[in-house]
Amino acid sequence: MQEPQQYYANHATFELPAALKDKTVHMFTLKDDGPSEFSVVISHADVQPEEKLEQFGERLVAELRRALPRFELKSLNDRTIDGAPAIELAYSWRNEGNFMHQRQAITLTQGSKPGTIVAMMIAATCLRSFSDEWNAAFDAILDSTKLRRPLSAAPAPRVTAALPPPTLPTIFALSEPRKTLHVFANKDEAGNSSTARNIETDHWEFYDANGTRLHANAARASGGLSLLRPAGSVTLERRPEVLGPNLRERLHLAQYIQASSASVPFYSLTEVRAHLDGLAER
Structure with missing residues (x-):
């Protein structure tokens, strides 16, 4: 006992x-x-x-x-x-x-x-x-408010060498809950089409054309991050921290693909897979 x-x-x-x-x-x-x-x-x-x-x-x-x-x-x-x-x-x-x-x-x-x-x-x-x-x-x-038993601080992220720049301006957004890969022509199009709700509720993960994870910054209202803010409040940036698996390792979670416009170079998951596999073989 x-x-x-x-x-x-x-x-x-x-x-x-x-x-x-x-x-x-x-x-x-x-x-x-x-x-x-x-x-x-x-x-x-x-x-x-x-x-x-x-x-x-x-x-x-x-x-x-x-x-x-x-x-x-x-x-x-x-x-x-x-x-x-x-x-x-x-x-x-x-x-x-x-x-x-x-x-x-x-x-x-x-x-x-x-x-x-x-x-x-x-x-x-x-x-x-x-x-x-x-x-x-x-x-x-x-x-x-003072917490008596706060959680331990998270460990500092591991820093890696500078990441190589992508060869294409394409941006991917993977939503695991919706099993959908969104494809945007560039960062501006991705940011203008995205909302805080996409990040917080649909769990969008952003990647550049090389499949490297991008950090998403959602514009903040006076009280913080609001899921009710309109589109166009998200900016994307590359950071040297290790933010998780790359898109090639996560692509199996997508069953559908949604292209934002006729200017994107990928219209099927097979094409995206072939593109990422080709980069991995270099």
């Missing part, structure tokens, strides 16, 4: 039997009874194995969409909490004839049990649209 762990609550500590799961929820309201004009709830949820912050956010949005009537996602932005990567959702839903409004920030932390990771969620709810006062109050809470 596992040993109990020391558990810290606001007013006491005690030994928690290992078999018990921590379902702690902290709730803060303006009044003791009835609906509160503004309230804050802090909770946590288990993270699936190998699940990243962005993937947890996508899963949460899907669950909210299923559970809440007339759910409307207004924005999904990236931010930090105590220096740790975080995302923030803003959304509304209908509840007993009225629309509720909520901002929710999520970050990943170490769980109370060794080797576990949980998502900490800080949610503020208003009975009406957030006023400047309540936006400022929630921002102050997030800005003052």
